[in-house]
Amino acid sequence: MKKVKLKVPATIANLVCGFDILGMAIHEPFDVMELKLLETSEIIIRHTDDFGLPEETSKNVAGKVLLKIQEELNLKNGFEVIIHKKIKPGSGLGSSAASAAGAALGANWLLGNILSKEEMIYFAMFGEELASGVKHADNITPCIFGGITLIKSSDPIDIIPLNAPDLFVTAFHPQVEVKTSDARQILKKNILLKDAIEQWGNIAGLVAGIQNNDFGLIGRSLKDVIVEPVRSILIPKFDEIKEKSLGLGALGGGISGSGPSVFMLSENEKISYEIAEMMKSVYRTINIESFAYVSKVNPKGIEIIEK
Ligand SMILES: Nc1ncnc2c1ncn2[C@@H]1O[C@H](COP(=O)(O)OP(=O)(O)O)[C@@H](O)[C@H]1O
Numbered sequence: 179m180k181k182v183k184l185k186v187p188a189t190i191a192n193l194v195c196g197f198d199i200l201g202m203a204i205h206e207p208f209d210v211m212e213l214k215l216l217e218t219s220e221i222i223i224r225h226t227d228d229f230g231l232p233e234e235t236s237k238n239v240a241g242k243v244l245l246k247i248q249e250e251l252n253l254k255n256g257f258e259v260i261i262h263k264k265i266k267p268g269s270g271l272g273s274s275a276a277s278a279a280g281a282a283l284g285a286n287w288l289l290g291n292i293l294s295k296e297e298m299i300y301f302a303m304f305g306e307e308l309a310s311g312v313k314h315a316d317n318i319t320p321c322i323f324g325g326i327t328l329i330k331s332s333d334p335i336d337i338i339p340l341n342a343p344d345l346f347v348t349a350f351h352p353q354v355e356v357k358t359s360d361a362r363q364i365l366k367k368n369i370l371l372k373d374a375i376e377q378w379g380n381i382a383g384l385v386a387g388i389q390n391n392d393f394g395l396i397g398r399s400l401k402d403v404i405v406e407p408v409r410s411i412l413i414p415k416f417d418e419i420k421e422k423s424l425g426l427g428a429l430g431g432g433i434s435g436s437g438p439s440v441f442m443l444s445e446n447e448k449i450s451y452e453i454a455e456m457m458k459s460v461y462r463t464i465n466i467e468s469f470a471y472v473s474k475v476n477p478k479g480i481e482i483i484e485k
């Protein structure tokens with residue numbers, strides 16, 4: 179029976195000012211997914227982790243994606259999926275996106291690579307819709323493309339792969355859960371024109387900085403006047419750890435996806451580790467457990483590790 183094993187990376191969506199349109203793959207943490215093509219039409223999902231995610235096909239993000247692929251491609255085959263999840267759900271590191279993108283890419287490989295990347299994103303978005311109520315593609319896209327991606331449009335799907343600057347990433351995960359759906363619920367529906375103008379400038383500057391490896395411009399552009407002021411209240415000590423990170427030499431950073439994770443970009447590994455240690459020590463003062471990953475921008479995205 180045809181099978182494939184995938185290493186599926188965590189992703190940092192929004193990249194501060196690019197709400198729902200920018201995202202970046204990192205190396206750590208990652209999920210491992212094993213997919214098998216079945217002669218029968220059933221879709222079986224198993225988790226080896228203890229996050230308590232549903233294994234009922236229609237209630238599982240990966241299962242939802244595979245059901246849509248089976249339905250729309252009129253497949254007779256089913257799939258068996260074993261998910262070794264290490265990206266904690268609700269972390270802000272693209273946990274549901276990893277399941278969704280891994281299911282789409284794995285199924286595509288088993289079916290003989292019949293789908294384009296855009297078509298894989300189309301199917302994977304049904305998984306994100308299950309997890310957060312919205313078909314956002316800013317975690318799925320860098321997971322599938324690798325590196326940093328700009329979503330010009332998600333309907334129709336129009337993706338601009340960007341450069342992957344040689345930068346270190348501190349991904350700090352306080353052990354509090356912030357559901358993506360909740361973190362979207364609290365957002366304002368209308369914004370001031372002056373804030374929109376400032377945000378457009380930040381996004382344009384960030385994309386230009388990424389494309390030109392202009393780390394100073396990247397740092398100056400990692401600002402958000404629309405989403406971060408609302409969501410940062412969900413993350414204890416956010417302002418303190420952000421200010422101290424900049425003081426340690428971070429280029430900039432902010433909320434990872436919908437939070438609670440916080441990320442910082444820096445030019446060297448030593449600064450990245452110092453930021454991680456500082457963040458953990460700040461959280462020890464409020465007795466909240468936390469994890470920190472020091473990684474890099476991951477130009478590969480999902481990798482096939484066994485066939
Ligand atoms: N594979 C999955 N199957 C079903 N539900 C999931 C799955 N992964 C995450 N969820 C649900 O979606 C919610 C949001 O998780 P998620 O989008 O993964 O957060 P984040 O992307 O911030 O890590 C979680 O609270 C969890 O209940």
Ligand SMILES: N[C@@H](CCOP(=O)(O)O)C(=O)O
Binds near residue numbers: 191274317361
């Ligand atoms: N653009 C989305 C990204 C959600 O990322 P996640 O990693 O928290 O799922 C949002 O900000 O709602």
